[in-house]
Amino acid sequence: MLLDGLARLGRSGLGTLERLGRAHLLLAGMVLGVGEVLRRPGLLVAQLFNIGVLSMLIIGVSGLFVGMVLGLQGYYVLAQFGAAESLGVMVASSLVRELGPVVTALLVAGRAGSALTAEIGLMKATEQLSGLEMMAVDPVRRILTPRFFGGVLAMPLLAAMFSAVGVLGGYFVGVGLLGVDSGSFWSQMQSKVDFQEDIVNGVIKSVVFGVVVTWIALFQGHDSVPTSEGVSRATTRSVVHAALAVLGLDFVLTALMFGE
């Protein structure tokens, strides 16, 4: 009984290690395939459109609402200490450091990541990937690599858009509705938000999230069981794993970047 349990545990551990190994080999294959993207920039542009441009609406709307909520909540807290004029700093710092990269990554995992997993999984299930291999075309280089770099590049751009729209949302609520002084809103933001400390660190975060979210999405699709149920499970796993990885990594990165 005990031995059976140990054997099951061992098998499960070995299976997990094997999957991790396959995932890292896939990542290495995609990173080494950068030459394919440079040779055929059209492939990358198409994926920037699919992952980036088609996600702009959800990112813009979400950014606006998150910024408006930040403006509202921030105003009520800051007003208690007579610091309502600092609303711009609070909104911008929160967005650029944390909410922009994290919420964008979660939204991209849900919209574009799930689509990538389903697309690759279905290509596998319908033998399109095997068909490419039989045409002596490496599907990792030709299909997965452009999607990977598309996701990595799109993420910081979408996060920047999220933060910019969020700041505007905070401005509409704080200045437009609650009467915060417009000059103070912008000038305090300009003087207190640091380029290196806040913006560059935020961009680094979103690049890391871009790598992780796209990698997980593509691996789950590529490693899926080629049946309708298998692709469905892989799509669910893709979103769950990506969300957990983003939140966990956010803590680690925040501790490294902003910890004492």
Add this chain to the structure above:
Amino acid sequence: MGSRRPRAARPAAVSAIGSSEPAAQPDAAGPGSSPEKGSRPGGDVLVKIRGLSFRRGSQVVLHRVDMDIRRGDVTAVMGPSGTGKTTLLKLITGQLRPDAGTIEVDGQSVHTLGKTALFRLRRRMGMLFQSGALLTDLNVFENVAYPLREHTDLGPSMLRKLVLLKLEAVGLRGARDLMPSELSGGMARRVALARAIALDPDMILYDEPFTGQDPISKGMLVTLIRQLNDAAGLTSILVSHDVDETASIADHIYVISHGEVIAQGTPREIAADRSAWVRQFMDGLPDGPVHFHYTAPPLADDLLQRGVA
């Protein structure tokens, strides 16, 4: 693959079905139908399989399989579903690795090749998948053009001409602008066939090409496979469980069951084989060595729930 034999007695050019005499007349396709049969030099084997074994988990899929696929022949691998026929094709093309044994294609041991060499070898093979495996985001023209764009530097004009010729060969030049979702199953397989021959391979592998096809599509594919093989000087490996269609165009047949070769020979030799298993498969008998009933306890015990969970 470099020493391909001329096949003078076959149609000289690949042409659309209906625009030339069908080559796959039952009389012509049987044993000895190939004009070069008998004059073939010894050792003229394109694919040599020795002691091939493959397991999936604890299940033995193929067990010590030996096969010789001769150049210029249509060689059929037949057997019921789940006997490892598709797995065999994937092993020949290097998509799977065997647990034991060797596969040599034109003298090259497939599973010792590096990725670059394997891809170079695959450029000389075409494979028709059961599903067609067309790229669903590209139209018919672009699907056939895909391998040409990937592996050649042909100009747009030459590429267009080549693609149209390949589509003409399968009778679908007029369908060039359709998307895969707009094609019937038979049309999709013919487009996939046009794509498989786009790079003028030396060998083509067919995975269950007749499955799910209506009689007209089936007839077209039967004729097309034989015509393409002979006109383009190909070597064909045809995996199927459609007995009549396959036997009508094959030069040599291997019958496999439970992962082992149980019979081989020309269609006439297989037709004359008296072994119970071969007869059950070839004649489509519902019971025989392969039982109608899946293994189960006696019915009475089951109904009375004696010792049954």
